[in-house]
Amino acid sequence: MQYLLENIHRIYSPSVTHPHRIDLLAGDALLMAEGRIAAIGTAGELARAPGITRVSAEGGIVTPGFVDSHQHPLFGAHRHEEFEQRNQGSSYREIAAAGGGIRASVRSLRTATSEQLKTGLRKRWRECLDCGTTTFEGKSGYGLNLEQELRSLRLLGEVAAEEGFTVVRTLLAAHDVPDEYRERREDYISLIIEEILPAARQEGLADCTDIFCEEGVFSVEESRRILTASLDLGIPVRLHADQLSASGGARLAAELGALSADHLEQIDSAGIEALQKAGVIALLLPGSTCFLRMQQYAPARELIAAGCVTALATNLNPGSGMFVSLPLIMHLACLQLQLTSSEALWAATMGGARVLQLADRKGALTVGYDADLLVWDVREPAEIPYQPNIRPQQVWLSGRQVIRR
Ligand SMILES: [Zn+2]
Structure with missing residues (x-):
């Protein structure tokens, strides 16, 4: 299955190469296919792929699981x-x-x-x-x-x-x-x-x-x-x-x-x-x-x-x-x-x-990485540790949505 997660406020990825750095990625949509991240970009570009299921992030931010x-x-x-x-x-x-x-x-x-x-x-x-x-x-x-x-x-x-x-x-x-x-x-x-x-x-x-x-x-x-x-x-x-x-x-x-x-x-x-x-x-x-x-x-x-x-x-x-x-x-x-x-x-x-020796497929939002991702009802990542009882609005595990609130 291919899913297009769209209506994303911002996409944040931990840097694969620079420890302790979070990068803001360009785009408002993320395409998942075969359990992996297939593309990150704008919904306008990515929605053209045939046979995709579109899911809204409802204006939340996205981070890796x-x-x-x-x-x-x-x-x-x-x-x-x-x-x-x-x-x-x-x-x-x-x-x-x-x-x-x-x-x-x-x-x-x-x-x-x-x-x-x-x-x-x-x-x-x-x-x-x-x-x-x-x-x-x-x-x-x-x-x-x-x-x-x-x-x-x-x-x-x-x-x-x-x-x-x-x-x-x-x-x-x-x-x-x-x-x-x-x-x-x-x-x-x-x-x-x-x-x-x-x-x-x-x-x-x-x-x-x-x-x-x-x-x-x-x-x-x-x-x-x-x-x-x-x-x-x-x-x-x-x-x-x-x-x-x-x-x-x-x-x-x-x-x-x-x-x-x-x-x-x-x-x-x-x-x-x-x-x-x-x-x-x-x-x-x-x-x-x-x-x-x-x-x-x-x-x-x-x-x-x-x-x-x-x-x-x-x-x-x-x-x-x-x-x-x-x-x-x-x-x-x-x-x-x-x-x-x-x-x-x-x-x-x-x-x-x-x-865990999984840095080549987990822990970041990069094309080819496992589509393990979280959608948060916040405007920026600093709001996550600020709210210790926070739960993500959506959890995606290997390209499958397993939690939606
Ligand atoms: Zn221990």
Whole structure:
């Protein structure tokens, strides 16, 4: 099918080549064919193509769909009790030490049926779509054994295929050491390196490997071993880095040529310099900083001033942020990271696409790119992060209109 989206006030595209820049494109209409953007121009020119269906944007602006490049969306149960405990003064580390945190999610995921997990995932991803997310990343990391990690990756793929979503799947077996390996963590690291990674590779389930590199979780040395094993299998890597302490995660990300270093609340100047030199994307998750009631946000202005490229994501997960809306995350990024609205929009679209290695077809409005686009009832992009509860008027997914309000 060919659709002509017309009556567009303005078309804004993140620059493919210039980080953090939003370009205003010439034209008031956009032609979609075979799921891709076929042409951008004036309705007068583009309406001449035969057999097109015309759809009005009703004077709204058009942007690409959001690319949410950091999510833990598959889990068995909410952790609202921890939210209450933290608000009463407990820290994330204290809750984890008492058996809560990731270990609580491991217990609930392992006992949930696949149908239960898929139902929850489908609901959350539809909420994300409702807020304009059209491309997803999904991590495992609540299974923490061979069978459950692979099951998690399979379920992410199944729901994405059923819903028509693009998902990049990330193996996060190194999210924590499971209870049964507490006294023999070296055996768990061997299990990841010798069994889980090769099995995920063989089944084609992992596009990427991630790790929680943090004091008390996986050290820099352990992270180096696990991620090097992933790279040896041809699976690219990312890191949860410098979130709770300046543990050297960003420098390790640079050393390994990671796709991204995520969180970075505690990154130091050596870490910033290393990311810039290595071209590792600084992936910022201000929702979680807020949700965990941390005082220090990632130094986004220093990162950008140093020449780093940034991405923004929700970090949707039951323990440090039930966020489905990238407009809300952009709102927080403007308030707490001092990003401009253009920087925030770029980071939530093209920034995410770069992290997920999809920048040649997602995250911008360019002829040949996937027709994942949003129509907004506003006059300019700055109105999107300004209104954290905003929803797009129309969502187009691979050239199909899937939401119209
Ligand atoms: Zn995360």
